[in-house]
Amino acid sequence: DTAVSQTPKYLVTQMGNDKSIKCEQNLGHDTMYWYKQDSKKFLKIMFSYNNKELIINETVPNRFSPKSPDKAHLNLHINSLELGDSAVYFCASSHRATYTDTQYFGPGTRLTVL
Amino acid sequence: EDQVTQSPEALRLQEGESSSLNCSYTVSGLRGLFWYRQDPGKGPEFLFTLYSAGEEKEKERLKATLTKKESFLHITAPKPEDSATYLCAVGGGSEKLVFGKGTKLTVNP
Secondary structure, three states, X not given: OOXXXXXXXXXXXXXXXXXXXXXXXXXXXXEEEEEEEOOOOOEEEEEEEEOOEEEEEOOOOOOEEEEEEEOXXXXXXXXXXXXXXXXXXXXXXXXXXXXXXXXXXXXXXXXEXX | OOEEEXXXXXXXXXXXXXXXXXXXXXXXXXXXXXXXXXXXXXXXXEEEEEOOOOOEEEEXXXXXXXXXXXXXXXXXXXXXXHOEEEEEEEEOOOOOEEEOOOEEEEEEO
């Protein structure tokens, strides 16, 4: 009965490769997010989608491209991976795109770029 | 720009030794202050939302309070299973959730 799930849990790859992370939520929420947690454990938002529409796009390199095929799924594709992309990426969802609504997080994907 | 500062960065307690974690914030129009717990290798787990100064919420050994400038997470008689990193986040005028760096709590038996 996982509410927000991500795959894969771990991802180890070489610099320059392209990779994707998938996220699914079964909470019936309208809004989904991608966060990056760096080595200092600082959690920062990257993107937010509401009903498949991009509503937040922080200052993120355009090598990162989110895609939302439907409101229960939000995938993150990363092109030309760099060493600095190594981090834990979290997907989250909330009922609506307002910041009074609680966000529920997935288990994270630990990306290691060699 | 919305900012969140949590202190201390790390806290070690003996089982049963009560204490408080601090979250100071600056935000243009607070819409919600959130507390999360994060265990190693896992995603943040929601604990509380506070919306206005003076509001308090409790859950087991945890109690969260809110003023106009800060929030406290009080831990009463903690147990080793309360060991985790506690994250504070604010939602405000920037239309995004801004997190602090967290307080790593260790409770020794």
